[in-house]
Amino acid sequence: MPDLSVGLPGLVMHNPLMLASGVQGGSARALQRVAASDAGGMVTKSIGPVPREMYPGPVCVEAMDSVVLNAMGLPNPGADVFAEILSNENFSKPLLVSIFGGCAEEYVEVAKKLDDAGASAFELNLSCPHSKPGSRALIIGQQAKSIHDVVSAVRDAVDAPLYAKLTPNTTDITIEAKAALEAGADGLSLINTVSAIEVDPYAGRPVIGNLLCGLSGPAIRPIAQRKVAEIALSMRRGEIPSAPILGIGGINTGLDVARFVMLGASAVQIGSALIWGDVEKFKEISVELSEFMDLNGYRDISSMQGIALDSLEGLS
C-alpha cells in the first residue's frame, strides 16, 4: 500500500487530510470527534482575543450544487477559554491552532496565551478586517505590509511553527505569499473563501444573514488550485522562499487531493465536504487517495508532489 504519511513543521500526520478551519473545530468535544476519524490533522476554528457570537442566520447555505456560502462571523470561545481547552485536552492528532485579531498586537496576545497553553503550531487567519480606525476597507491579508507586520510580530513572540492562511481575493497571490514567508512563516495555507454575495429575487435581499459572504465548496477548487500552482511555481523559480503549502478549496474526493499535491501542495485541508459526509469523509477520501496512488504507482505523497508543475515551467 502507498505511504500517505507527511511530515511538516509541527505536523507529523499519517495522511495529508486535515480538517479545515471554521468547520466543527471550536470546542473540545467537536475536535475530539474529528480526531477519532481518519483525519491526519486538524485546524481549529479561528480563535480571537475575546469570545464572539455567531452572525445572525442564515449563516451557511448550499446555494446550488457544490456552491457553499457562509458568513459565520468568526464565532469562537475566545483565547482564555480555548487556552483552557488546550491545557486540559490531549488530542490524538496534530492540531494547528488558527488565530485572528484586528491588529498585530491582538494576534500576538492570542498567540502567546495559546502558546503558553501548549499549542504546537499556529495558522494565522489573515482574512479579517483591520480594527484600527481608517483602515477597515481592506482586510489584513490583502496588504503585503499588514501581512508582514502580523507574521513578524507573532514570529518574534512564539517559537511554534506558523502557517499563514492567504485570501484569494487579491490581484497576485505571490505578493502576499512572499510577504508572509519573508516575515518568518514556516508554511502557507490557501485559499480562504472567495468573497461573494447571493440575492434571493423573491425576497429581494441577500440570502445570508450577514448579507456578504464567502464562497467555498467544489465550485472554488479550480481557483484554489491555480493559486497553489502560482505560488509553487514562484517557489520553484526561486522568486519567493520555499515552504510547505497546505492546499484548501473544495476538496471532496481522493482525486482532488492528488490534484492539489501534483500542483505542489504538501497536504490539504477539507471543510465544506463535511456537509455531505461529516467526519466519515476523511476515511472515504483517504481510501480513494490510497487506491489512486496504488493504481498509478505512486509510492508516497512526495513522489507525486509538484509533477503537474513541470508542464507549467515555461509559463511566464
Next chain:
Amino acid sequence: MSLRAPPHNRLPLDMSRLSDACSLRLALSFEPRKLISAPIPLPLVEVQFEAEGIATLWVQVPNSMATQYRPGQYFMCWNPYDSTGGMSRPHFHSEKPYSVGDIRVGHSHAHQLVEAETGRQGRDFLGFTIKDLGRQSGELTRLSVGDWLAIRGPFGTAFPQMNAGERLVLVSGGIGSTPMHMAAREARHRLGDDVRIEAIMGFRNAEESHYVSRMESICDSLRITTDDGSLGTQGFPTALLPELLGNYHDGRTVLLTCGPEPMMLPVLQMAVDSAIKCYAAMERYLPCSMAVCGLCMVGDRLICKDGPVMDGDWLLQQDDFGSSHGHWAAVG
C-alpha cells in the same frame, strides 16, 4: 446597515399565483436531492391562532415535499424581514430550526389545471406552529398573511415507523406537542386501527395549551397535565407516565418524547426502566443545520445531522443530556 422590505409601489399581488410560483420553485429545488439547502421564501397563506403567543404559519409546498417529510425532521425557518433587518447582534439568531406541526393536503381546481399542464403534482400546505420564546420566534408569531417565511430542509433524523399491533406512547412538554402530533398522525394514517396511540401533553397552564383537539381526534387516550392545575392533572407529565407504562412489558410499545430536556430525562429513564424502546426529539442552539459549526453537540453526536431524533437509551448515557446549553463556555 439596515434592510427594508421591497418597495410597495408595485402592482397588487395575486397571492394565489405567487404561492403557486413559489411552490413550483420549491419543487424544482427539492427534486434532485429531496432537500432544500438554501432558504426559499414563501408567502404565508394563513396564520392560525393556537393560544396566547402561539401561532401556526401555513405555507404552500409541493406534494412531493409534504409526502416525504417524516415526523421529527426539522426545517430552518427565517423571516428575511425581521424588525432588525437580520443585522442585530449579538445573541440574535434570525434563522432557527422548527419541526412541522401540521400538514394539509389540498386539491384546488386551479391547481389541478397546473398539474395537468406542468405534470407537477399537488398543492399541499405545511404548518409551522411557533411559540413566542424570544425575539426570533416572537417575530415569527406576529407575521401576517402575505409576509415571507423562508424555509430550508427537511433536515435530520425522523421517528422510527410503527408496525401493526404496536402501541405508541407520546409525551410532550409545551411546544414539543408539534412533532408528537405529526408522529401520531403518521402512525394513524399508515396503520389505521392497528396501532394504539396514547398521549400525555404537559403545559404550564390552560392559557398556553394548544393542539389538544388535534391530538384528541387522533389518539386513543389523551391525558393533560398543567403545572398549575388549570387544565387536566396538576403536575408534570412524569406524574401520569408510570400508570401508562405499568401495564406493558410486551416489547411492543414505543415511547416518543419532545419537550424541555429536564422533562425528557425522567421520561426516558422511566421508559428504559420498563424496557420500552424510546426516542427523543432534541432541540438545542442549532445555527447552521449542515454539520459545519459543530455547536449542537450532545455526547459525540451532532443534533443537526445525527438528530434531532435520538435514541433514548443512548441519550441517558450522555453527561450533557438533561440540561440545555448552547454557549461556548458550556460547549468547551
